[in-house]
Amino acid sequence: MNMKTIATIVGARPQFIKASVVSRALRARPTVREVIIHTGQHYDFAMNEVFFEELELPAPDYWLGIGSGTHGEQTGRMLEAIEKVLVEIQPDWVLVYGDTNSTLAGALAAAKMHLPVAHVEAGLRSFNRRMPEEINRVLTDHLSTLLFAPTETAMKNLQREGIPAKHIALVGDVMYDAALHYAEKARQKSTILERLRLSPGGYILATIHRAENTDAPERLRVILDALAQLSHHAPVVVPLHPRTRQRLQSFGIAVGDPDGLSFIDPVGYLDMVQLESHAAVIITDSGGVQKEAFFYRVPCVTVREETEWVELVELGWNRLAPPISIDSIVETVLAVQGTSGREGNIYGVGDAAQRIADYLSKR
Ligand code: UD1
Ligand code: UDP
Numbered sequence: 429m430n431m432k433t434i435a436t437i438v439g440a441r442p443q444f445i446k447a448s449v450v451s452r453a454l455r456a457r458p459t460v461r462e463v464i465i466h467t468g469q470h471y472d473f474a475m476n477e478v479f480f481e482e483l484e485l486p487a488p489d490y491w492l493g494i495g496s497g498t499h500g501e502q503t504g505r506m507l508e509a510i511e512k513v514l515v516e517i518q519p520d521w522v523l524v525y526g527d528t529n530s531t532l533a534g535a536l537a538a539a540k541m542h543l544p545v546a547h548v549e550a551g552l553r554s555f556n557r558r559m560p561e562e563i564n565r566v567l568t569d570h571l572s573t574l575l576f577a578p579t580e581t582a583m584k585n586l587q588r589e590g591i592p593a594k595h596i597a598l599v600g601d602v603m604y605d606a607a608l609h610y611a612e613k614a615r616q617k618s619t620i621l622e623r624l625r626l627s628p629g630g631y632i633l634a635t636i637h638r639a640e641n642t643d644a645p646e647r648l649r650v651i652l653d654a655l656a657q658l659s660h661h662a663p664v665v666v667p668l669h670p671r672t673r674q675r676l677q678s679f680g681i682a683v684g685d686p687d688g689l690s691f692i693d694p695v696g697y698l699d700m701v702q703l704e705s706h707a708a709v710i711i712t713d714s715g716g717v718q719k720e721a722f723f724y725r726v727p728c729v730t731v732r733e734e735t736e737w738v739e740l741v742e743l744g745w746n747r748l749a750p751p752i753s754i755d756s757i758v759e760t761v762l763a764v765q766g767t768s769g770r771e772g773n774i775y776g777v778g779d780a781a782q783r784i785a786d787y788l789s790k791r
Contacts, residue, residue: 433461434788435519435538437510439469439494439530441479442603442716445697446525446548448483449605453785455486460789462486465513467506467530468493472670478696483610499529499560506533514541521546521788524568526715527561531568539571546788548602550575551582552715552736560639561715574791576784578602579774581738599783600776603716607701607723608778614701621706624665624690628706632662632761637669638713641731645679647751648672651731652681654757655711659688661762662708667695709765711757718746719775727764731757744769 466488522538577583578601705724721728740746
């Protein structure tokens with residue numbers, strides 16, 4: 429039997445969710461040995477362990493414990509630590525996900541060692557180089573041997589950048605696989621609506637963590653003021669990313685305390701699925717949450733200037749409301765409430781993880 433060793437590199441919350449479905453597909457194959465390397469980019473229980481528990485993701489074989497830091501510090505320390513592990517295990521593939529600093533560090537360490545890199549969620553572009561994620565994605569794509577594009581737009585972006593078609597596979601989106609796999613479990617297990625006393629379809633869900641929004645006090649202020657105004661129309665629940673909590677504290681931004689606005693700790697995936705699927709509207713700057721809003725057919729308002737997930741805007745499920753005007757966010761949210769976009773099969777059929785496992789186990 430020709431065994432393949434696949435080194436999966438994860439580090440941040442969305443990567444645990446994406447890797448959970450691919451890992452399950454890989455481990456079902458007798459010819460594959462998966463080794464999970466966790467950079468430690470996210471480390472709080474609510475940003476890390478809860479996902480390993482709920483998604484039954486195997487415990488990491490290597491915990492690098494890198495933690496937080498500036499981009500250079502964090503990425504550099506990861507690069508050094510990942511290289512040591514790759515030297516030891518000499519994998520046939522190095523598998524990286526998305527667009528975080530863990531993604532870039534994994535791809536760069538591997539490429540310099542002439543190890544083939546496979547990139548899940550390749551080809552996404554915001555065309556905004558001020559975003560750290562855009563730099564991470566472009567570089568990772570150009571370091572990769574096998575690029576798993578989730579959408580046709582992503583595939584075209586890669587071809588436009590000169591990446592040969594033979595290196596690109598349009599497989600669909602693994603987050604859609606995850607949504608299909610865990611939706612029923614979330615319905616059965618999550619009690620978050622009862623705990624927060626929320627009625628299905630009767631509240632707004634918001635998540636904010638993107639650096640361009642959290643690190644600019646005026647943008648963060650606009651978003652919070654918009655959420656406070658909206659809370660007079662319907663309860664607004666905000667699972668707060670630790671980055672956002674910290675910035676609110678360090679900028680001294682107080683939100684007043686409208687009754688309907690509740691900030692809660694980050695929630696596990698099953699609770700998040702439950703919150704998303706029963707929300708009236710979702711307000712977010714997260715990439716993953718924009719897609720999940722569509723999976724559950726909930727209208728979404730993205731508080732950014734642009735989105736990588738352009739199909740959602742084209743179909744009418746997602747509207748952009750840049751956080752420069754409180755009124756425009758509030759008006760957009762009130763306008764989309766109760767509306768639907770058009771249907772479209774843009775993220776595949778839920779077999780992206782199987783197709784990725786096929787490619788990796790055969791090549
Ligand atoms: C990272 C990714 C971003 C992704 C997000 C998912 C980069 C450049 N950014 O952003 O693309 O959308 O993860 O959530 O890789 N912190 C904690 N506890 C934790 C983790 C972080 O308190 O467990 C705090 C620290 O103060 C840290 C800050 O959050 O400095 C930011 O964390 P970091 O991992 O650098 O970036 P994210 O904003 O999480
Ligand atoms: N998520 C979660 N709990 C939360 C917030 C988000 O489980 O409190 C999940 C969400 O459902 C999605 C993923 O985390 O699957 C998105 O991650 P995040 O918004 O941190 O990053 P992005 O997708 O923007 O990179």
